[in-house]
Amino acid sequence: MTPVFLIAVNFVREQRWPILVLLLWILLLAFLGLATDISREREDLLFIFKQVAVYVVVFSIFFGGSAIYNERRSRRVLAVLAKDVARHQYLSGLVIGVTITCVIYCFSLGLTGSWTLGPAGFPVEHVWYLMVCLTAASMLAGTVALMFSTFLNPFFAAGATAIVLGTPVALAHTLSTRWGYLVPVYELTTRVTSSSFSTPGLGTWWPILLALGETFLFWMFSVWIFKRIDIAVAVE
Amino acid sequence: MSAALEFQEISKEYRNFPGRRIRALDRFSLQVEQGEIFGFLGPNGAGKSTAIHLAMGFMLPTGGSGSMLGSPFGNARIRRRVGFLAENVALYHRRAERLVRFYGALNGMRGTVLKKRAHEVLEAVRLVEHASRNVGRFSRGMLQRVGLAQALVNDPDLLILDEPTSALDPLARVAVRELLLKARDAGKTIFLSSHLLSEVELVCDRVAVLHRGKLARLGRTADLLQSGEQIEVIVRGIRENAFAGAKAEDGIVRFSVPTNLQRPTLEQVWNLGGEVVSMNPVRRSLEQIFLEVTAQHEAGQKI
Numbered sequence: 014m015t016p017v018f019l020i021a022v023n024f025v026r027e028q029r030w031p032i033l034v035l036l037l038w039i040l041l042l043a044f045l046g047l048a049t050d051i052s053r054e055r056e057d058l059l060f061i062f063k064q065v066a067v068y069v070v071v072f073s074i075f076f077g078g079s080a081i082y083n084e085r086r087s088r089r090v091l092a093v094l095a096k097d098v099a100r101h102q103y104l105s106g107l108v109i110g111v112t113i114t115c116v117i118y119c120f121s122l123g124l125t126g127s128w129t130l131g132p133a134g135f136p137v138e139h140v141w142y143l144m145v146c147l148t149a150a151s152m153l154a155g156t157v158a159l160m161f162s163t164f165l166n167p168f169f170a171a172g173a174t175a176i177v178l179g180t181p182v183a184l185a186h187t188l189s190t191r192w193g194y195l196v197p198v199y200e201l202t203t204r205v206t207s208s209s210f211s212t213p214g215l216g217t218w219w220p221i222l223l224a225l226g227e228t229f230l231f232w233m234f235s236v237w238i239f240k241r242i243d244i245a246v247a248v249e
Numbered sequence: 250m251s252a253a254l255e256f257q258e259i260s261k262e263y264r265n266f267p268g269r270r271i272r273a274l275d276r277f278s279l280q281v282e283q284g285e286i287f288g289f290l291g292p293n294g295a296g297k298s299t300a301i302h303l304a305m306g307f308m309l310p311t312g313g314s315g316s317m318l319g320s321p322f323g324n325a326r327i328r329r330r331v332g333f334l335a336e337n338v339a340l341y342h343r344r345a346e347r348l349v350r351f352y353g354a355l356n357g358m359r360g361t362v363l364k365k366r367a368h369e370v371l372e373a374v375r376l377v378e379h380a381s382r383n384v385g386r387f388s389r390g391m392l393q394r395v396g397l398a399q400a401l402v403n404d405p406d407l408l409i410l411d412e413p414t415s416a417l418d419p420l421a422r423v424a425v426r427e428l429l430l431k432a433r434d435a436g437k438t439i440f441l442s443s444h445l446l447s448e449v450e451l452v453c454d455r456v457a458v459l460h461r462g463k464l465a466r467l468g469r470t471a472d473l474l475q476s477g478e479q480i481e482v483i484v485r486g487i488r489e490n491a492f493a494g495a496k497a498e499d500g501i502v503r504f505s506v507p508t509n510l511q512r513p514t515l516e517q518v519w520n521l522g523g524e525v526v527s528m529n530p531v532r533r534s535l536e537q538i539f540l541e542v543t544a545q546h547e548a549g550q551k552i
Contacts, residue, residue, distance in 0.1 A: 093355060102325075
């Protein structure tokens, strides 16, 4: 377990600058909460909150989609896998690293959201429910991207992830809304984007559990692929 | 005693983008015994790094198999007893001591043992005064030394080093050489891939030359360096021009003759009234052997 934790913490450490830049958006939201008349501008505030919230899903795809590629290209992966670290442990470390990154963001956003939207009449428990939805969605999106990054470069990994996450949405629009739960990233994100002061969006928990289950499945699939590929590309 | 490292008929093919196949290793077999320093030589593209990456489990063989300290290639658990330094070492940008401790922790080391060991290995590679500096600001030579420190931190039984001294200055090279000899004396096995043939010549017990994915030459370094084809004759009391290619200095005349002419040469020296000081097989450099082997292989493959 320790190597997994070390790799996860190391991943977060390596991503500290992008994380800090992301947290600046939350700081901006907090600043707006301070500077505006909450009772009059509450709709604008909620709009910005939702917009800032969605960024984490997009960034989890970038974090996951570039993780392995960057490590392989820089050859830093060699020194790690030369130790007592199995490939599935390495991938687990990256998945947990992506998750920690998303949790840091969602927790900070949850705190700021509670502080700014709470006094404006948005129930605080709903803010935290939305943050859990967002964390589950970004975890799943990041793991799908990570799976593709085991054999694709970040650009194609992001494209392939968009296809996997977008197909259920297209099916939900053309066939039945149930298809939206096939890979429930969009479904969970919609809970955040469609929330309002009149319908804050406290819903069921099973799509979150479904997302967690699928994260595990995609992680298993990533491991299956990662065990079958060459990590080092010959320099000769 | 089982071999520390064993390649059994191992092959590796790469596929290029249009589907063209490149054979990096071709039914390559080799045994590295425990407690020896083994030199792994070959020109660029010979397949040395591929062989090392297969042993470390970074790559999967197309055919054949191999074992490291008695376990099949790719076994993560056995890597706890292995130290590895890659060519073009790439490490995370952290303070040197923390970095070494990070890699030690990945191998299950903890607490004061790890802290003490990290300090020891940084001292061994002469970086202890830079322990609190970020390796991102290190020169290439210093980076290579930190790389060596992280490979040594777990006190490995088998050390696999891919070009460990390529970026080092002569002083650091001597230090690394001493480190390797000390490790060998402590019973460790060292598998050393290098282009610095003079270094290999000085420290390795055995060497193998790889060429185009095949083993071209294997033997004890001392045996390879002694040519069986030429004898160096040192005599006194004869004139320099008595033998072709002879050189005289302070009354001592040196020249080389083919081994099969040893006896007639002796008789000729005595007939000329000379005295034989010594007759020894000609000692060649590893560089000569390397060039000879690769040239022979090139010629063989052209035929």
